Amino acid sequence: MLDDSQCQYDDMPFWSLLIKGSSSWIPLNVRIVISTTHSLESEWPESPVDFRSFRKGITRDDFLLCDDEVRQLFDLGNGLPSKLRSPALEEVIIQECAGHIGALRIFIDNVVEFFEKTSQQRQEVLAFCFSDTMVQAMGSLYGKNPSIPSSIELQTFLIKCLLDDYYYIMPLPLQCDERSCFTRLMEAGIIAEDANSLVKFTSPLATRYYSKYLFPKRGHHNPSSLNELIRKVIGNMSARVLRQSTVDKNDFLKEATFQHQFMEGLALWTEPACSICPELSKVFSVLPRPRGQRNIGEIDFYLGRNLHWGIELLFNCDKIGEHMPGFAVNGRYAAIAAKEYAVIDFRCNESGAITKVARKPELVTVFFKLGDFSSCRCIFGLNEDPEPISLNN
Numbered sequence: 372m373l374d375d376s377q378c379q380y381d382d383m384p385f386w387s388l389l390i391k392g393s394s395s396w397i398p399l400n401v402r403i404v405i406s407t408t409h410s411l412e413s414e415w416p417e418s419p420v421d422f423r424s425f426r427k428g429i430t431r432d433d434f435l436l437c438d439d440e441v442r443q444l445f446d447l448g449n450g451l452p453s454k455l456r457s458p459a460l461e462e463v464i465i466q467e468c469a470g471h472i473g474a475l476r477i478f479i480d481n482v483v484e485f486f487e488k489t490s491q492q493r494q495e496v497l498a499f500c501f502s503d504t505m506v507q508a509m510g511s512l513y514g515k516n517p518s519i520p521s522s523i524e525l526q527t528f529l530i531k532c533l534l535d536d537y538y539y540i541m542p543l544p545l546q547c548d549e550r551s552c553f554t555r556l557m558e559a560g561i562i563a564e565d566a567n568s569l570v571k572f573t574s575p576l577a578t579r580y581y582s583k584y585l586f587p588k589r590g591h592h593n594p595s596s597l598n599e600l601i602r603k604v605i606g607n608m609s610a611r612v613l614r615q616s617t618v619d620k621n622d623f624l625k626e627a628t629f630q631h632q633f634m635e636g637l638a639l640w641t642e643p644a645c646s647i648c649p650e651l652s653k654v655f656s657v658l659p660r661p662r663g664q665r666n667i668g669e670i671d672f673y674l675g676r677n678l679h680w681g682i683e684l685l686f687n688c689d690k691i692g693e694h695m696p697g698f699a700v701n702g703r704y705a706a707i708a709a710k711e712y713a714v715i716d717f718r719c720n721e722s723g724a725i726t727k728v729a730r731k732p733e734l735v736t737v738f739f740k741l742g743d744f745s746s747c748r749c750i751f752g753l754n755e756d757p758e759p760i761s762l763n764n
Contacts, residue, residue, distance in 0.1 A: 520551065533649070
């Protein structure tokens with residue numbers, strides 16, 4: 372396996388020998404995985420040699436390792452050092468990179484380099500995995516200036532794909548520049564499209580990398596507390612957009628719309644260096660479940676950098692007293708060791724009145740009036756008095 376072919380990219384004899392003559396000396400049971408990067412900023416970068424000489428055409432699947440192969444990569448001399456290894460870290464790397472050899476190589480190299488001269492506390496290593504430093508390191512893989520659709524409709528489509536774990540049908544027809552944008556994103560390995568025009572982000576890491584381009588508006592400084600951030604994010608939400616997401620006035624809003632609005636607010640009120648990890652459950656999966664399916668009514672975010680905050684969103688959770696927060700000591704995200712976390716339960720009734728709810732230090736309960744999302748009333752932690760928050764128009 373060549374872990375980096377970039378230094379040989381312009382060496383035509385090397386590639387001709389490796390590829391054009393491969394059928395004469397590579398046994399059928401041998402698999403070569405090549406990880407190479409090139410400038411994606413140039414217009415349609417070309418390969419130095421025709422890869423069609425291989426027995427089969429090269430597809431994205433040829434650059435993917437299964438979980439067992441990734442663990443074999445960890446064991447190599449240039450893999451993951453034993454002093455850094457833990458079941459949690461290995462699982463995070465496997466899930467974050469989704470088997471892509473290029474992402475794995477960059478990920479491992481950056482973890483090793485960062486912790487060569489620092490302590491290796493498990494939570495520090497995991498926090499680094501979700502940091503902006505790691506996201507920025509993927510520029511050589513995904514391109515430092517990936518394409519962004521010019522139309523709001525297509526941007527919204529990509530945000531929908533980014534925040535959810537489902538495949539969505541490519542909106543058709545596409546204009547020439549829009550098709551070019553999607554093609555570049557697929558060339559970069561950020562999104563993938565199957566034969567049925569279904570589109571999905573290729574990995575949680577690709578999701579985090581591209582999210583900073585779909586949510587470019589960032590704050591100048593971080594809030595002083597998690598509750599302050601929650602107040603700002605809720606207040607930044609658009610009442611009009613939330614209202615339009617309901618079929619009629621008796622419906623509660625769609626979770627996808629709320630998630631979009633919440634992600635936008637998190638970006639707006641935190642510094643650019645603060646990495647936002649949406650849908651942490653994609654990386655920390657405790658119980659096997661069908662691909663593309665999450666626990667109903669649950670959405671989560673992790674904010675890195677110096678914050679190390681966790682946020683869970685629930686919707687009309689009747690059994691909130693029985694809910695085990697993912698960021699709690701015994702929760703599924705406990706390995707991250709979040710400094711603070713909050714569970715936000717969004718509720719809606721005909722009057723918007725405060726109903727009897729559980730009071731816990733980490734719980735924030737938000738009450739809306741059906742059909743009217745211009746304002747809400749919030750109960751923070753153990754506070755008895757509800758706090759009104761007005762939303763944007």
